Amino acid sequence: MTSTEKSEKSQNKFEKFKAEKDGLAVKEELEHFAQIGWEAVDKTDLEQRLKWLGIFYRPVTPGKFMLRLRTPNGILTSEQTRTLGEILQRYGDDSSADITTRQNIQLRGIRLEDIPEIFSQLHATGMTSMQSGMDNVRNITGSPVAGLDGEELIDTRQLVKKVQDMITNSGEGNPEFTNLPRKFNIAIEGGRDNSVHAEINDIAFVPAYKEGELGFNVLVGGFFSSKRCEAAIPLNAWIPPTEEAVVGVSRAILEVYRDRGLRANRQKSRLMWLIDEIGLEEFRTLVETAFGQPLKSAAAEDVIDWDKRDHIGIHPQKQAGKSFVGMNIPVGRLSTDDFFDLARLAEVYGGSEIRLTVEQNVIIPHIDHDKIETFLTEPLLEKFSINPDPLTRSVVSCTGAQFCNFALVETKQQALNIAQKLDAELNIPNGVRIHWTGCPNSCGQPQVADIGLMGTKARKNGEMVEAVDLFMGGKVGKDAKLGNRVQKGIPCEDLPAVLRQILMDQFGATPK
Ligand code: SRM
Ligand code: SF4
Numbered sequence: 001m002t003s004t005e006k007s008e009k010s011q012n013k014f015e016k017f018k019a020e021k022d023g024l025a026v027k028e029e030l031e032h033f034a035q036i037g038w039e040a041v042d043k044t045d046l047e048q049r050l051k052w053l054g055i056f057y058r059p060v061t062p063g064k065f066m067l068r069l070r071t072p073n074g075i076l077t078s079e080q081t082r083t084l085g086e087i088l089q090r091y092g093d094d095s096s097a098d099i100t101t102r103q104n105i106q107l108r109g110i111r112l113e114d115i116p117e118i119f120s121q122l123h124a125t126g127m128t129s130m131q132s133g134m135d136n137v138r139n140i141t142g143s144p145v146a147g148l149d150g151e152e153l154i155d156t157r158q159l160v161k162k163v164q165d166m167i168t169n170s171g172e173g174n175p176e177f178t179n180l181p182r183k184f185n186i187a188i189e190g191g192r193d194n195s196v197h198a199e200i201n202d203i204a205f206v207p208a209y210k211e212g213e214l215g216f217n218v219l220v221g222g223f224f225s226s227k228r229c230e231a232a233i234p235l236n237a238w239i240p241p242t243e244e245a246v247v248g249v250s251r252a253i254l255e256v257y258r259d260r261g262l263r264a265n266r267q268k269s270r271l272m273w274l275i276d277e278i279g280l281e282e283f284r285t286l287v288e289t290a291f292g293q294p295l296k297s298a299a300a301e302d303v304i305d306w307d308k309r310d311h312i313g314i315h316p317q318k319q320a321g322k323s324f325v326g327m328n329i330p331v332g333r334l335s336t337d338d339f340f341d342l343a344r345l346a347e348v349y350g351g352s353e354i355r356l357t358v359e360q361n362v363i364i365p366h367i368d369h370d371k372i373e374t375f376l377t378e379p380l381l382e383k384f385s386i387n388p389d390p391l392t393r394s395v396v397s398c399t400g401a402q403f404c405n406f407a408l409v410e411t412k413q414q415a416l417n418i419a420q421k422l423d424a425e426l427n428i429p430n431g432v433r434i435h436w437t438g439c440p441n442s443c444g445q446p447q448v449a450d451i452g453l454m455g456t457k458a459r460k461n462g463e464m465v466e467a468v469d470l471f472m473g474g475k476v477g478k479d480a481k482l483g484n485r486v487q488k489g490i491p492c493e494d495l496p497a498v499l500r501q502i503l504m505d506q507f508g509a510t511p512k
Contacts, residue, residue, distance in 0.1 A: 014135070015263050017044050023052030023134060024178045030116050038063055038112040052136065052178060054129025055115060058108075059405045064094050065110040066403065067118070068132040070168070073142035073160040073188075074103030074356035078343040081354055083125045085339030087118050097339070099332035099360040101396060101445055102185070103196070104132075104139040108403065128171030135180045137167045137254070141187045141196040144311060144357045148365050150318035153207040153214060153303055154190035154241045162243045163188070163250045177254055181261035182269035185223070186250060188216075193306035193477045196358055197448050199231040200224060200482075202271045203253055205246060208238060208299035215240040217298045218249060220283075221272035226440035229447055230272050231482055235284055237295040252290035260286065308477030310431070311363055312393055313386050314372060323372060324355075324365040327384035331397040331412040332360025341380045349375045359396055389423035390431050392416070397436040398444035400455070407438030409455035409466040409492060418496050425500065426509040433476075434499075436468075447482040448474040451502065458489030466492045472506075 011019070026033070026049045033041050038057070047057050056066040069084075076084075087107060088095040094109030110118065122128060132139065140163055142156035143149065163186060167177050187201040198204035202223060205216035216239050222232030239245035253271075261274050275283050288295050311326035329338075342362060346354050351366030362384065367375055376386070398404070400411025415436040422428075437444030438455040446452025452471030457464050467489045474483030490498055503509035 012264060012266055014048075014266060017048060018135065018179050021049070022175060022178055023049045023136075024131075024173045024175055026050055027053055027173055030119070034113045034116055038065075041112070048134065051133030052131060053173075054132035055110070055112070056133060058403055060401075060403050061094075061108075063111070064091075064108065065112060065115075067107040067110045067129055068100075069105045069107070069122070069127060069129045070132050070139050070164060070171070071104045071356060072140055072164045073146060073157050074144050074358075075157065076105075076354050076356070077125070078346040078352040078354065080125045080127050081339050081346065082343040083121055083127070085336050085343065087121060088336040088339065090114070091336075095336050097334040097336075098399065099329055099334065099356050099362070100139070101358055101360065101398065101443060102139040103141045103144065103356045103358050105334075105356070106399075123171075126171075128168065130168045130171050130173050131178060135182055136178060137180070137184045137186060140164050141201075141358060143189060143191040143195050144355045144363055145195070145315075145324060145365075146190055148317045148319070148324050149191055150316070151306075152191050152318075154216070156188045156190040159188050159205075159241070159243060159246045162247050166247050166251055167254070177258065180254070180258050181263045181274075182266065184254070184257065184271065188246065189304070191306075192303060193308045194304045194480060195308060195311075195477075197308075197445070197476050197480060198222075199480050200445065200448065201232060202257075203250060204232050205239075206302045206304060207241075208302040210238045210296065210299035213240065215299070216246070217302050218295075220253065221270075221275050223270045223272055224442035224445065224447060225267065225270060226442070227267050228272075229442065229482060231480070233275075233280070234298050235280070235287070235295075236298045237284065237287075238297065238299045239295070248291055249287070249295075252287045252292075255290045256283065256286045304480070305478055310359055310361070310394060311357055312361065312388065317365065319366070321369050322366050323369060324363050325367055325372070325375065325386055326357075326361060326363045327381065327386055328388040328393055329361050329384050330392060331395060331416050333412060338380070338383075345375070345378060345380060359394065389420075390428040391419035391423045391434060394431050394433040395419040395436070396433070396444055396449070398438050400436070400438035404438060406441060407455060408457055409438055409468065411436045411438045411444065411455065414492060414495075415453075418499065421496055422500060422503065425512060426503055427512055428503060428507060428509045430507065432503060432507050433474075435474075446471045446474070447484075448476050448480075449483060450474065450507070451499065452483055453495075454485075456489055458491055460491045460493070468492060468495065470498075472502075 435449035458467035
């Protein structure tokens with residue numbers, strides 16, 4: 001018996017409950033759950049299976065759920081944006097929302113009894129939260145300026161949408177892909193700057209020319225976990241930028257992962273562990289078989305030749321006379337009113353659309369040049385600046401202790417306070433990207449940042465205190481590479497002084 005077969009024999013508790021009842025099954029029970037109330041719902045349904053529908057029980061705020069949507073390519077219409085505001089509105093002070101590091105939206109304060117109606121609201125405007133958590137494919141990311149960027153290579157919008165539709169059965173739920181060994185991430189990059197940092201996904205499509213034809217090189221196996229972090233490696237496959245190829249190869253890889261992925265140890269279940277186990281050649285052969293045709297070998301080089309842009313500020317589009325405007329949403333946090341305001345701005349000035357970025361910011365596209373001046377006088381731009389100070393501009397943060405029970409530290413507020421304090425104290429010549437993550441799960445991607453901070457605990461003066469491990473050297477865009485942990489256990493209290501010194505020593509900052 002091979003070790004793969006052996007590991008498939010034994011089952012961890014997640015595999016057991018999935019085998020007993022598929023996560024998607026709770027979709028049919030939502031009305032019933034709404035009637036009996038969350039306290040009476042079976043514990044596994046409540047705490048685990050509901051995540052298959054994007055509904056997250058939060059032990060930190062029992063009874064107030066988080067709803068994780070799917071926002072393919074980070075695009076929302078103004079109507080959808082307004083609907084999200086309407087959903088949140090009923091929860092008053094309990095309500096809030098976040099733009100996630102996967103170009104997506106999470107709503108908070110949601111009551112289980114309202115879910116049937118909320119799902120109808122989402123459905124009516126073409127949104128879904130289906131399969132957005134647990135052992136499913138997460139929100140699929142694509143260039144946030146797809147279709148706007150004059151230098152873009154491939155417009156990813158339809159491709160991302162079609163891959164999502166295949167995986168989720170157009171948002172209705174697809175039992176073919178609801179029992180993967182573990183979570184799974186897909187990114188489709190169409191620009192020259194790798195704006196979605198494709199290399200940290202289980203499947204990444206990156207633009208590449210083969211024999212003069214533009215298509216995608218396929219990378220596989222990128223992931224972060226508390227035990228191991230890896231950048232994706234080349235599958236040695238090039239595909240044309242067609243729906244058939246991108247959807248087909250995504251499906252083939254998912255089928256191989258579903259049927260052959262390791263399931264015994266959840267710490268060793270992500271795709272890269274399977275590739276390690278059977279070897280890249282064998283994995284590629286299995287993918288070809290599932291795809292039903294041979295794959296062409298990879299193009300020699302991909303076309304990621306730009307440094308990453310953050311899209312903040314005013315940028316001319318490829319459409320003459322139009323610009324997109326990137327607004328800085330500090331640590332991605334949105335209120336109910338923000339949704340209404342963003343929807344209005346998109347309608348009055350733009351093309352009734354907003355875009356989200358993996359830096360947790362918002363872009364409003366299609367603003368006529370002659371409307372920009374008035375647009376800039378809108379009060380919302382005081383809150384969401386188009387010209388923020390350098391650290392505030394690029395700080396990214398995961399949810400942290402406010403709502404996440406894995407967190408070892410509070411993240412968002414601290415991240416923002418420290419960025420603002422250091423922005424006030426220092427002249428910082430170039431942008432410095434600081435990413436905060438509340439625990440080793442790395443949702444805030446500290447490994448892609450110039451300075452990454454990962455929550456931990458440390459001893460200070462004999463007492464356990466909130467602290468962070470320090471990561472440095474992450475590079476995104478051209479020649480992307482993951483940063484490494486360079487220092488452990490810096491008490492949060494000491495962090496402003498430590499960061500100040502690093503900014504002066506390594507990033508050319510000077511006191512104001
Ligand atoms: Fe994450 C689990 C939040 C992006 C790696 N992540 C969680 C949970 C669901 C844990 C929980 O049940 O409380 C967090 C929900 C907290 C909450 O209430 O918001 C959570 N992850 C997030 C978000 C919201 C962080 C953010 O503030 O932006 C991001 C949601 C993305 C989305 O829209 O779907 C988020 N998580 C990521 C990323 C970044 C990415 O995808 O680029 C990673 C690392 C990349 C990766 O997965 O390869 C990430 N999250 C994890 C892991 C570790 C996975 C592993 O293989 O071990 C966990 C824990 C787990 O799955 O067991 C986790
Ligand atoms: Fe929660 Fe940890 Fe993910 Fe932050 S990194 S959202 S603390 S699981």
